[in-house]
Amino acid sequence: MTLPTQPTQPRATTAIDRIANEYTERLLELDPGFATELGRAGHESEYRDHSPAGLAALADAARSTLAALAAAEPVDEVDAVTVHAMAERLGLEVELHETGWPLAELNNIASPAQGIRAIFDLMPTATAADWQHIAERMANVPAAVGGYIASLRAGAERGLVASARQVKIVIGQCERHAAADGFFTTMTQQAALDADPGTSGTDAAGTDASDAGRQLPADLAEVLAANAEIARGGYGTLVAFLRDELLPQAPEEDAVGHERYQLASREFLGARIDLEESYAWGVAELDRIVAEQEVVAEAIKPGASIEEAKALLNADPARQLQGTAALTAWMQQLSDTALAELAGSQFDIPEVMRTLECRIAPTQDGGIYYTGPSEDFSRPGRMWWSVPEGEDSFTTWAETTTVYHEGVPGHHLQVATATYQSALLNDWRRNVSWVSGHGEGWALYAERLMDDLGYLADPGDKMGMLDGQRMRAARVVFDIGVHLKLPVPARWGTGNWTAEKGFEFLKANLDISAGQLDFEFNRYLGWPGQAPSYKLGQRLWEDIRDARAARDGSGFSLRDFHTQALNLGSVGLDTLKMALLG
Known part of the structure; x- marks a missing residue:
């Protein structure tokens, strides 16, 4: 298939584009939080309906859109990709809905238990009107929680309940949000307006006028504080339900089995794979990466083991950062340099995409993530680092590759390009479709690309990249192995996988802090299929590139390949293969 790289003029809207755009508008109606993510005005105080009726409405919207697509005729290659991508995504959404498992959605990272709170991270805070929206959404937290509880209860009635391990973790998370010193209280206490750029100096009483201008109006501050208490109460209600009603029904078993795992794998890859073959590939890939690390360790110090080489890197003062302020500044400088040097030489990066903010996340759950820009780029793309409580020391050699993964040429280049391509892509392609294997696979692909381009020539930085790749390969082995209870490779143990054996395996292969290890272990158990999508996605990206070459x-x-691929937006990997290879 021949695809456009940069449109010379806006593409005429087709019937299929209209179907995709109408579906996007329907999603905005059904999920106000989605509008917040896009930076669109309207519905700022509302939540989606997390109840069974809300889930049914989403499935109905998917069904009606599939019917409309079936009756429409593609007029060009862009339409053909849209139809292929939407049929795969929406068809799977309906299939998943019919299993009933969306009713039971609960894990330690990506479920309504986290999302109801996390939407506040994306809400503007500059003006009094912004804080009024925040206050109003806080007041609606109990209703959102109530809908979620209704779904969890309906799922339990069908025998569909997340594992006890996940329920216990989420109880702890929700207890922190419900606490007197939790997120909602802290956000209220730190509430302030952006300084008025026209205000400076001091007033008659000697108070800094710019600081005074940052204070919320007294009546708004009172409403915000009161509604924070309401939001805390909503999470308190969720804690009580999870502890007293759901936990007694939750199974101890973590493994989800082959049938459910296959659906989850399709959800995160947008491709059908042979799970057993992919598991065997993951074992071999892990062995290959370990061997590559041994070569790099030798370059760091002749005769050194991987562990000894990393100890030398950790002890090097030039590679250490103390405190989150230093971490933020270092991330920003590295990101800015990559943006400046890759723009024009390796990638087409429009000026509007050349702002990427690096921030410490307001939570302490662990993990690093990226949030895309608003449609008009008034809110730039952002890289967030969620630092577990008590962690205050960081090493640059271990984290350099992460900056490239989350920023440029990783997620920022990928997500912001799709947002920017309004002349080529319909609303669904730009703003709705996100496939983990495509997105995270690209980010891992980007890490290897930066090595190829010489940005990881330093042996320490390359060891960090390989450590990240090793982690992702180990996740393929762990995730598929534990959830399908496959045999443990001889190098790593005996018998079949259990969660306990898996923890020791991760401990041997993931060089991360104890807090991060615990978070990751529980994430893989509670979110089957997601973690392997990174490395399996990278595999499929590289397979498609090599076949195209x-x-x-x-x-x-290679530059044209990247341009065409990124201009597609995020699609399932089967769709990516169809679009780039025909």
Whole structure:
């Protein structure tokens, strides 16, 4: 298939584009939080309906859109990709809905228990009107929680309940949000307006006028404080339900089995894979990466083991950062440099995409993530680092590759390009479709690309990249192995996988803090199929690139391949293969 790289003029809206755009508008109606993510005005205080009726409405919207697509005719290659991508995504959404498992959605990282609170991270805080919206949404937390409880209860009636391990973890998270010194109280106490740029100096009483201008109006501050208590109460209600009603029904078993795992794998990859073959590949890939690390360790110090080489890197003062302020500044400088040097030389990066903010996340759950820009780029793309409580020391060699993964040429370049391509992509392609294997696979692909481009020539930085790749390969082995109870590779143990064996395996292969290890272990158990999508996605990206290079021969251009691929937006990997290889 021949795809456009940069449109010379806006593409005429087709019937299929209209179907996709109408579906996007329907999603905005059904999920006000989605509008907040996009930076669109309206519905700022509302939540989606997390009840069974709300889930049914989403499934109905998918069904009606699939019917409309089936009756429409693609007019060009862009339409053909849209139809292929939407049929795969929406068809799977309906299939998943019919299993009933969306009713039971609960884990330690990506479920309504986290999302109801997390939406506040994306809400503007500059003006009094912004804080009024925040106050109003806080008042609606109990209703959102109530809908979620109704779904969890309906799922339990069908025998669909997350594992006891996940329920216990989420209870702890929700207790922190419900606490007197939790998120809602802290946000209220720190509430302030952006300084008025026209205000400076001191007033008659000697008070700094710019600081005075930052204070919320007294009546708004009172409403915000009162509604924070309401939000805390909503989470308190969720704690009581989870502890007293759901936990007694939760199974001790973590493994989800082959049938549910296959659906989860499709959800996160947008591709059908052979799970057992992928598991065997993951074992071999892990062995290959370990061997590569041994070569790099030798370069750091002749005769050193991987562990000894990393100890030397950790002891190097030039590679250490103390405190989150130093971490933030270092992330920002590294990100800014990559943006400046790759723009024009390796990638087309429009000026509007050249702002990427690096921040410490307001939570302490662990993990690093990216949030995309608003549609008009008034809110830039942001890289967030959620630092577990008590952790205050960081090493640059271990984290350099993460900055490239989350920023440029990783998620920022990928997500912001899709947002920018309004002349080529319909609303669904730009703003709705996100497939983990495509997105996270690209980010891992980007890490390897930065090595190829010489940005990881330092042996320490390369060891950090390989450590990240090793972690992702180990996750393929752990996730598929534990959830399908497959045999443990001889190098790592005996018998079949259990969660306990898996923890020791992760401990041997993931060089992260104890807090991060605990978070990751529980994440894999509670979110089956997601963690392997990174490395399996990278595998599929590289397979598609290599097949394209073989097909095009001397005419192959890696830069053009990247441009065409990124201009597709995030699609399932089967769709990516169809679009780039035909």
